[in-house]
Amino acid sequence: MIQLKNVSKGYGNVRALQGIDLIIPEGMTTVVIGPSGCGKSTLLRLIIGLAYPDTGSVYFKDTQVLPDVVLSLRRRMGYVIQEGGLLPHLTARDNAALMARYIGWSEDRVQKRVDELCDLTQFPHDGLGRFPAQLSGGQRQRVSLMRALMLDPDVLLMDEPLGSLDPMIRSGLQKDLKEVFRRLKATVVLVTHDMGEAIFLGDMIVLLKDGEILQKGTLNDLVQSPVDPFVTRFINAQRCAFDAEKQNT
Amino acid sequence: MKATPAIVIGTLFAILVPFQLFSAEVTAPEVKIGSKAFTESVILGDIVSLIVRDAGAIPVQRRELGGTRVLWNALLNGEIDIYPEYTGTVSEEILAQKGIHGEAAIRQALAERGIMMTRSLGFSNNYAIGMKKETCKKMQVHKISDLRGHPELRLGFSNEFMDRADGWPSLRNHYDLPQKQVYGMDHDLSYRGLEAGSIDATDIYSTDAEIQYYDLCLLEDDLRHFSAYAAVLLYRKDLSERAPKVVSELSKLEGQITEPAIIEMNARAKFNKIPEGRIAADFVTAKLSVATRTRHDTAVDRFWRHTSEHLYLVALSLVAAILVSIPLGIVAAKRPRIGQVILGFTGLIQTIPSLALLVFMIPLLGIGGPPAIAALFLYSLLPIVRNTCVGIRDIPSDIRESAEALGLPARAILRLVELPMASRTILAGIKTSAVINVGTATLGALVGAGGYGQPILTGIRLDDIGLIMQGAIPSAALALLVQGFFEFAERFFVPKGLQL
Numbered sequence: 001m002i003q004l005k006n007v008s009k010g011y012g013n014v015r016a017l018q019g020i021d022l023i024i025p026e027g028m029t030t031v032v033i034g035p036s037g038c039g040k041s042t043l044l045r046l047i048i049g050l051a052y053p054d055t056g057s058v059y060f061k062d063t064q065v066l067p068d069v070v071l072s073l074r075r076r077m078g079y080v081i082q083e084g085g086l087l088p089h090l091t092a093r094d095n096a097a098l099m100a101r102y103i104g105w106s107e108d109r110v111q112k113r114v115d116e117l118c119d120l121t122q123f124p125h126d127g128l129g130r131f132p133a134q135l136s137g138g139q140r141q142r143v144s145l146m147r148a149l150m151l152d153p154d155v156l157l158m159d160e161p162l163g164s165l166d167p168m169i170r171s172g173l174q175k176d177l178k179e180v181f182r183r184l185k186a187t188v189v190l191v192t193h194d195m196g197e198a199i200f201l202g203d204m205i206v207l208l209k210d211g212e213i214l215q216k217g218t219l220n221d222l223v224q225s226p227v228d229p230f231v232t233r234f235i236n237a238q239r240c241a242f243d244a245e246k247q248n249t
Numbered sequence: 250m251k252a253t254p255a256i257v258i259g260t261l262f263a264i265l266v267p268f269q270l271f272s273a274e275v276t277a278p279e280v281k282i283g284s285k286a287f288t289e290s291v292i293l294g295d296i297v298s299l300i301v302r303d304a305g306a307i308p309v310q311r312r313e314l315g316g317t318r319v320l321w322n323a324l325l326n327g328e329i330d331i332y333p334e335y336t337g338t339v340s341e342e343i344l345a346q347k348g349i350h351g352e353a354a355i356r357q358a359l360a361e362r363g364i365m366m367t368r369s370l371g372f373s374n375n376y377a378i379g380m381k382k383e384t385c386k387k388m389q390v391h392k393i394s395d396l397r398g399h400p401e402l403r404l405g406f407s408n409e410f411m412d413r414a415d416g417w418p419s420l421r422n423h424y425d426l427p428q429k430q431v432y433g434m435d436h437d438l439s440y441r442g443l444e445a446g447s448i449d450a451t452d453i454y455s456t457d458a459e460i461q462y463y464d465l466c467l468l469e470d471d472l473r474h475f476s477a478y479a480a481v482l483l484y485r486k487d488l489s490e491r492a493p494k495v496v497s498e499l500s501k502l503e504g505q506i507t508e509p510a511i512i513e514m515n516a517r518a519k520f521n522k523i524p525e526g527r528i529a530a531d532f533v534t535a536k537l538s539v540a541t542r543t544r545h546d547t548a549v550d551r552f553w554r555h556t557s558e559h560l561y562l563v564a565l566s567l568v569a570a571i572l573v574s575i576p577l578g579i580v581a582a583k584r585p586r587i588g589q590v591i592l593g594f595t596g597l598i599q600t601i602p603s604l605a606l607l608v609f610m611i612p613l614l615g616i617g618g619p620p621a622i623a624a625l626f627l628y629s630l631l632p633i634v635r636n637t638c639v640g641i642r643d644i645p646s647d648i649r650e651s652a653e654a655l656g657l658p659a660r661a662i663l664r665l666v667e668l669p670m671a672s673r674t675i676l677a678g679i680k681t682s683a684v685i686n687v688g689t690a691t692l693g694a695l696v697g698a699g700g701y702g703q704p705i706l707t708g709i710r711l712d713d714i715g716l717i718m719q720g721a722i723p724s725a726a727l728a729l730l731v732q733g734f735f736e737f738a739e740r741f742f743v744p745k746g747l748q749l
Contacts, residue, residue, distance in 0.1 A: 048654050074656035085651030089669045089744035098665065099655045131746035147655070 001026040001155060001187050002047055007056035009042055016042040018211040020056070024155070029181055029188040031202030033195065035234070039211040040191045044157050047189065048077055061154070075099065078148025082160040084140040086132040086147075092139075093128040096146040103151075117146040120183070122176055138169040145180070156181075158190045162197065174200055195235060207231060278492040280306045283320050283329035286313040286695070287436060288518045288525070288710055289374065289456060289511060293333035295529035297482065297499070300537070301331075304498040311616060311697045313706055316409045317342055319611060319696065324364065328615045330485050331499075335374055337478035339366075341415030350476075363486045367499060369479040372456060372508040376410070376475045378420075379453040379465040381443055392471040393424055396450070400427035405448035407436035415476065416452070423474045437710050456508060458516035480506070505536055519711060548719070551704070556723065558618075558699035562690045563731075566622045567683055570629035574682075575675065577630070578637020579663065588638060595631040603628065603689050607696050621693030621700075628689055629682040636678025640671025673743045680735040687728040691720060701727070 002024035009017045016039040024030050032040045045051040046058050049070035058065040060073050086095050096117065097110045105113075118125050123142040132140055141161055148156060161177070162170045178201055181188055192198055198205050199219050206216040215227045226232045280301045284294030291312055298308035311329055314320055321343050323329045339359070340349050349358050359366050378393055385391060388399055396402065410416040411433040420426070434442065439451040440459045453460060455467065482499060489496045514532065517523045577595075581588030598606070606627065610620030644667060652666045668675075694702030701720040708716030740748075 050650055050653060071656045071658055074654055077654075079651065079654040081647060081651060083647060085647050085654075087648060087652065087666055087670075087746075089666075089746040091746065098652075099657065102657060102661060102665070131749060133746065133749045144651075 001061060002189070003059040004043075004046070005057050005059070007046060007053040007058060009039075009046060009051065009053050015211050017046070017053075020213060022206065022213065022216070024187065024189055025204070026187050027185050028203040029186075029190060029201055030204045030206060031198040032189065032191045032206045032208060033193065033198045033234075034208035034214075036193060038208040040193075040208050041159050043208075044079075044159050044189065044191055047155075048074055048079055048157055075103070075151055076154045078145075078151075078153040078156045080141070080144045080148045080156070080158045080161045082163045084132070084144035086140055086144055088132050091129050091131055092123070092135065092143045092146075095132070095143055096128075096150055098147070100150050113150060114146070117149055120149070120180055121145050136169075137165050138173055141165065141173060142176075145177075149180075149184075155187045155189065158188065160192055161190070162194075163192070177201060195237075207234065278306045278495075279309050280331065280488065280492055280495055281309045281311060281329045283311045283314050283323055283332035283697075285317070285320055285332070286315055286706060286710065287454075289454070289515055290333050291525045291710075292511075292514050292518060292528055293370070293480070293482075293506075295525045296502070296532055297331055297333070299529055299533045300498050300502060301492075301495050303533075304492070304494040306492045306495050313694065313703070313710070314616060314697045315608075315695050317413075319608070319616065322611060323616050324483060324485065325362065326615055327485065328617070330488050331482055333370075333480060334366075334483045335478035335480055336366075336369075337375070337415065337476035339483075341476055342413050345414035359483070360486070365484050365486050365489070365496075367482040367484075368503040369481060370502055371480070371504045371506040372511050373477055373479045374454045374456040374511075375478045376415070377453050377455050377470070378450055378468045379443075379460065380450045380468065382464050382466045384449055385466040385468075390468065391466075392469040393420075393474070394471050395468070396426055396428070397424065400429065402428055402449040403430040403432070403447070404428050404450050405432045405434050405439045405442045406452045407439060408433045409436075410452040415474075420474055424472060435709060437712060441712070456511050456515060458512055458519045461512075462516070462520060480511075501537060506532075522711065522713060552719070552723070555699065555701050555703055555720070556727075558703075559687075559690055559701045559724070559727065562618065562621050562625060562693050562698055562700055563683070563686050563727075566625035566690075567629055567679075567686055569622075569626050570633060570682060570686075571679060573626075574630050574633035574678075575637050578634045578675070579641065581634060581638040582641035592631075592635060592638065595634050598627045599631050603692050604695065607692060611696060616697040618693075618698045620696050621690065621698035625686050625690055625693070629686050632681040632685070633675065633678040636674045636681075637671065640674030641667050643674070644670050669744050670747065673739065673747060676735060676739055676742055680732060683731045683735060684728050687724060687731055691724055 004020050004022045007017055007020040008015070020043070032043055034040050042051065046053055047060070047065065049065045049067070052065075052067070060077070063069060063073065065073060086092075087098070090098065093114055096114055097105075100110050100113065114128065115125070117123075118128070121142040123139060123146060127135060127139060132143070135143065144161070162173055165173065174197060180186070181201070190201060203218070204216060205219060205222060207214045207222065209230060215222055215231050222231055222235060282294050282297050282301065284290040294310065294312060298310055301308040311323070314323065314329075317334075317338055320329070320332045320334070324332060336352065336355060339355050344355070344358050347358060349355055356366055378396075380390065388395075388402075390396060390399065404417075406417050411431075417431065432448065436452075439448065440463055442448040443451055443465070444463055450468075453465070453467070459465070460467070482502070484496070484499070510532075514528050517528050518525050577591050581591045601609075603624065606624045607620060610623050614620040614623055648670070649662070649666070652662045657665065690700050691702035691705055693700050694706045701724040703720065704716050705720035708714065708718075708720065
């Protein structure tokens with residue numbers, strides 16, 4: 001689905017990513033995890049073309065992500081960021097429908113799709129007329145998810161989508177997200193620094209450190225055969241969350 | 250934002266266009282008469298207007314246009330056809346450095362420029378230096394050369410006299426005067442300065458009614474610095490072809506106005522507050538047996554005329570400024586390098602004093618509405634450009650990026666996201682511009698654009714607080730009204746989601 005070939009990217013003197021080779025498999029949730037500043041957000045920005053690699057290349061379904069095709073590629077990707085990134089001057093409905101209306105969907109079709117997504121994301125229908133400032137943090141993330149899913153994208157990119165929520169709402173939304181991913185059989189790339197979230201949502205885990213991929217694989221691979229003591233340390237540091245999650249499931 | 254801006258602009262034009270069109274139906278020739286911004290010149294202009302009408306032409310008056318340079322250039326450019334002038338001003342100021350002396354030489358030099366001059370209207374209005382009589386006595390100053398012994402005296406001169414070729418610089422050189430405290434001020438204010446004791450001497454015109462009123466003494470020009478300033482009319486040569494009857498009627502005025510007569514007329518205007526139009530009518534009826542049907546505007550008529558002129562200046566310049574500034578602000582926000590140039594340039598315009606900017610515009614655009622509108626337009630740019638630029642730059646980057654990530658092209662992001670989100674800031678800039686614009690538009694009267702500045706200007710000239718208030722109060726009220734209008738407009742232009 002998405003392929004990064006020997007990708008490096010720096011900002012000024014800071015090296016954000018270095019020699020990344022990665023294939024995002026279709027129909028699975030790939031979680032990119034690592035300590036703050038490891039370059040995981042940059043990875044998503046390269047995929048959606050908000051930034052371009054210094055060296056190497058990024059492919060989306062065999063098309064290289066380059067400025068001249070980026071607008072049409074972006075319309076096949078859904079992108080959700082930490083604070084939701086909702087446009088404050090538009091209602092929840094208008095936020096979700098912005099792009100569909102721009103490309104000329106009929107209002108009937110827009111309404112139908114928005115209603116569908118309300119049910120899928122469990123967003124209350126009567127909240128559609130409210131502005132972002134009138135919604136709770138969790139609701140905002142649900143609207144952001146609706147907006148990302150509006151055009152039925154091939155891949156969903158999520159950058160710390162739950163990062164700013166308090167723990168109760170967070171765990172509820174995690175479960176809802178997992179359900180959405182399952183029902184849509186979606187291809188998802190999710191960036192987080194929370195190991196519990198990675199384990200709960202991820203089919204494959206990519207551990208980044210200092211702009212390089214330290215290890216990728218299933219949770220079992222990372223626990224059973226760590227390539228570096230840092231892998232074990234990173235997992236153990238968030239053990240509590242991991243154990244709690246185990247008991248839940 | 251929907252279609253509201255288009256409707257607003259459309260409505261504005263619908264209101265404005267009729268103002269431009271009210272001078273239609275021309276059968277008789279139009280003759281444009283100018284006058285300088287002091288009472289005597291206004292009275293002479295009004296007398297000329299009555300004669301022009303009597304000669305079967307349509308007089309178009311440009312009253313209180315400002316100083317010599319404005320009038321002279323307007324005459325050369327055909328913005329006006331006739332204005333009252335003084336021979337000394339022609340030889341010493343307009344044609345200075347040409348070494349022209351004597352009436353024949355002046356006439357010759359003017360003819361080369363396509364300008365004709367009548368013979369003297371019957372009086373001279375010479376420059377003189379005046380002081381309060383008691384100061385003269387106390388200091389023993391009777392001649393201009395006596396001033397040499399009193400370097401501590403404070404001199405207040407009219408702004409024009411400060412700069413004229415025959416004004417203060419050459420007077421100082423001619424008499425070798427030592428005074429250091431020399432101030433430029435409005436001529437009409439200098440009398441009050443003398444009265445209040447804030448200055449000791451000023452330049453005066455020998456026909457000023459104030460000489461008697463304020464009990465002043467005139468210092469003798471013992472070293473003969475000032476030339477003779479016989480009152481004449483200057484008119485364009487082509488007027489003889491366009492309106493021959495007017496030219497022949499004007500010659501009837503030659504030698505008809507005596508010095509006591511003009512002093513009396515000045516006094517009636519100044520101290521009895523009689524409108525110049527009525528004074529002029531009385532004169533031509535009595536002296537020239539010209540039938541006059543004077544139509545005197547009521548205060549309400551004048552108020553509406555000034556209001557419509559003022560609104561015309563403000564609305565046209567502001568609409569133009571909005572249409573230009575918002576795109577400039579967008580460019581400035583998107584291209585920081587070009588943005589610095591744009592903001593630097595519009596900022597530079599703000600530093601030019603408004604009076605100077607108005608005068609710069611005269612050679613390019615003539616007199617009347619256009620130079621005032623151009624100057625107001627330039628003044629209105631900066632607040633709108635800057636606020637548009639800042640409003641767009643201040644949009645949080647995650648919001649801009651999430652719009653980009655949807656796959657919206659840059660133009661759509663501008664229209665759907667950036668402009669709506671910056672609308673409050675942009676509107677605040679427009680509001681600032683509008684309020685400044687309403688106030689600055691009062692200066693438009695100096696270049697013949699009319700508006701609320703007209704009664705203010707006349708009020709200063711006639712020392713009439715009531716008249717000044719007739720301009721100042723509506724102008725302040727209009728500024729408040731405009732501010733209120735834009736605060737109201739915010740509800741429609743600023744998206745609801747940003748008003749929470």
